[in-house]
Amino acid sequence: MRESTIMKIHYGTALAAVALVAVHILMRLTMGFAESLEYETVLANYKFIPYAVMLELILILLSIHGFNGLRVILLELKQGQAYEKAVSYGCLAAMFGLIAYGSRTIIMTNMGMT
Amino acid sequence: MAQVSHIADEQGSTSISSSKSITLRIARYNPEHDDSSQFMEFTIPYERWTTVLEAILEVKKHFDHSVAVRYSCRQATCGSCGMIINGKPRLACFTKISELNSNVVTVEPMNNFPIIRDLAVKFERLFDTHHKIKPYLIRDDTELESNEKEFLQSPEEVEQYIQFANCIKCGLCNSACPTMATDSSFVGPQALAQAYRYVADSRDKGKDSRLKIIDESHGIWRCHFAGSCSQVCPKGVDPAMGIQFLRGYLLGFRS
Amino acid sequence: MTQDEHKEGIKGMANPSRYGIERVAYWLMRLSGLGLLAYFVAHIYETSNILRGQVGWDEFLELTQTTEGHLFLAIVIAMCVFHTVNGIRVMLGHGGVGVGKPARPDYPYDPASQNYRHKIGIYSAIVLAAIAMMYGLAVMFGE
Numbered sequence: 001m002r003e004s005t006i007m008k009i010h011y012g013t014a015l016a017a018v019a020l021v022a023v024h025i026l027m028r029l030t031m032g033f034a035e036s037l038e039y040e041t042v043l044a045n046y047k048f049i050p051y052a053v054m055l056e057l058i059l060i061l062l063s064i065h066g067f068n069g070l071r072v073i074l075l076e077l078k079q080g081q082a083y084e085k086a087v088s089y090g091c092l093a094a095m096f097g098l099i100a101y102g103s104r105t106i107i108m109t110n111m112g113m114t
Numbered sequence: 115m116a117q118v119s120h121i122a123d124e125q126g127s128t129s130i131s132s133s134k135s136i137t138l139r140i141a142r143y144n145p146e147h148d149d150s151s152q153f154m155e156f157t158i159p160y161e162r163w164t165t166v167l168e169a170i171l172e173v174k175k176h177f178d179h180s181v182a183v184r185y186s187c188r189q190a191t192c193g194s195c196g197m198i199i200n201g202k203p204r205l206a207c208f209t210k211i212s213e214l215n216s217n218v219v220t221v222e223p224m225n226n227f228p229i230i231r232d233l234a235v236k237f238e239r240l241f242d243t244h245h246k247i248k249p250y251l252i253r254d255d256t257e258l259e260s261n262e263k264e265f266l267q268s269p270e271e272v273e274q275y276i277q278f279a280n281c282i283k284c285g286l287c288n289s290a291c292p293t294m295a296t297d298s299s300f301v302g303p304q305a306l307a308q309a310y311r312y313v314a315d316s317r318d319k320g321k322d323s324r325l326k327i328i329d330e331s332h333g334i335w336r337c338h339f340a341g342s343c344s345q346v347c348p349k350g351v352d353p354a355m356g357i358q359f360l361r362g363y364l365l366g367f368r369s
Numbered sequence: 370m371t372q373d374e375h376k377e378g379i380k381g382m383a384n385p386s387r388y389g390i391e392r393v394a395y396w397l398m399r400l401s402g403l404g405l406l407a408y409f410v411a412h413i414y415e416t417s418n419i420l421r422g423q424v425g426w427d428e429f430l431e432l433t434q435t436t437e438g439h440l441f442l443a444i445v446i447a448m449c450v451f452h453t454v455n456g457i458r459v460m461l462g463h464g465g466v467g468v469g470k471p472a473r474p475d476y477p478y479d480p481a482s483q484n485y486r487h488k489i490g491i492y493s494a495i496v497l498a499a500i501a502m503m504y505g506l507a508v509m510f511g512e
Contacts, residue, residue: 076296079299226375358468
């Protein structure tokens with residue numbers, strides 16, 4: 001993939017994540033911070049499909065943006081073919097790993113498997 | 115290795131005579147036999163108009179002729195005497211001691227360039243990256259084949275790139291760049307600004323090939339718009355501006 | 370850093386003192402990005418405790434809902450706001466917005482790209498981050 005395509009994705013995920021994270025935070029604040037963290041409230045959030053979809057989207061967007069940002073920082077710190085390959089594939093693996101782990105929480109909670 | 119010398123001892127042959135003086139600290143390093151650089155100190159008199167280069171040449175003339183420094187025009191045109199002066203990359207011939215407002219002037223070789231000796235650094239990488247972005251007009255036709263003898267441009271078209279044509283390849287921008295501090299593969303602000311200089315030239319048709327060259331993992335995207343390159347440019351080139359415009363083409367904001 | 374290449378290294382990259390507020394913003398952007406990624410990974414792990422049922426969730430919540438936890442979250446809020454606001458500024462700059470127009474430079478060559486618009490953007494990001502952090506502290510400790 002060309003670097004310009006990767007960076008367009010980087011910017012796009014950032015803008016989309018800002019909008020969705022804002023909604024996520026507003027949801028915490030509108031119902032009172034401590035109350036919003038209670039088990040029943042959180043469970044209800046996960047079971048509400050539009051909210052669960054939004055959480056999944058935030059998870060994907062931030063994982064892509066965050067691990068690409070990490071890749072950029074690591075590529076700038078040190079150079080070398082083997083190192084750069086390890087960084088790129090390592091970040092990609094970490095990204096997929098985190099998405100898989102977070103999705104497991106969202107899907108299982110949504111399906112009532114707690 | 116630190117040594118304090120007084121030019122007053124040789125007043126008979128000195129060309130700078132003033133009641134004001136500064137301590138000039140020069141970084142000395144010879145990669146052939148030194149493990150690290152050391153500073154030598156000299157007390158140098160100066161006038162309001164004395165430049166750092168003149169002070170260094172004073173040291174060479176009266177104290178230690180082995181100090182290695184590259185210079186030529188003494189008027190900020192050749193781009194040879196770039197160095198770190200009191201922590202910032204500057205041209206020694208374009209920096210007056212009186213402007214520095216300090217009793218101690220420390221000169222070191224430019225960062226992010228391999229050292230040849232003392233204050234002289236290697237420019238091979240800068241010239242390589244400069245050459246890589248094809249710093250010349252690219253066209254299918256040529257002046258020789260064309261019926262017209264010149265490629266005409268309006269003053270507005272000239273304005274688009276003339277600022278970037280001021281680059282003297284002194285390397286100060288590459289020395290100040292935070293990405294170049296750790297990334298030795300980064301193409302650098304000097305080459306990127308020159309890529310924009312040709313892309314913005316209405317006579318040039320090589321935009322796509324140049325954008326392709328800089329659109330790689332150590333290309334234009336490793337610039338984070340810190341702007342240090344523009345702050346140290348002694349010719350007002352403003353590489354940061356050129357780089358953002360160049361990136362605008364890749365993001366589709368410019369055509 | 371080898372003397373061979375004479376690269377300034379991380380110390381030079383990180384040193385914000387010589388080149389003004391733009392270089393401070395560059396450094397803060399990087400730090401906040403790394404901090405937010407670390408928080409994001411921790412947050413994904415934290416929320417996965419919901420799968421352990423009410424007891425597991427309450428146990429973990431007790432660990433994080435402390436004074437230290439609230440202070441840490443306040444810093445996360447500040448990092449998030451700074452990274453967002455400064456990120457939008459940088460993105461606009463990357464598109465060529467607000468970086469000035471090419472023109473014949475006149476001595477003393479003030480670079481047009483380092484203009485007040487971007488400086489205001491950076492200071493705004495810092496101020497908004499501080500306000501958001503204080504608001505976050507008020508919400509968390511006010512309850």
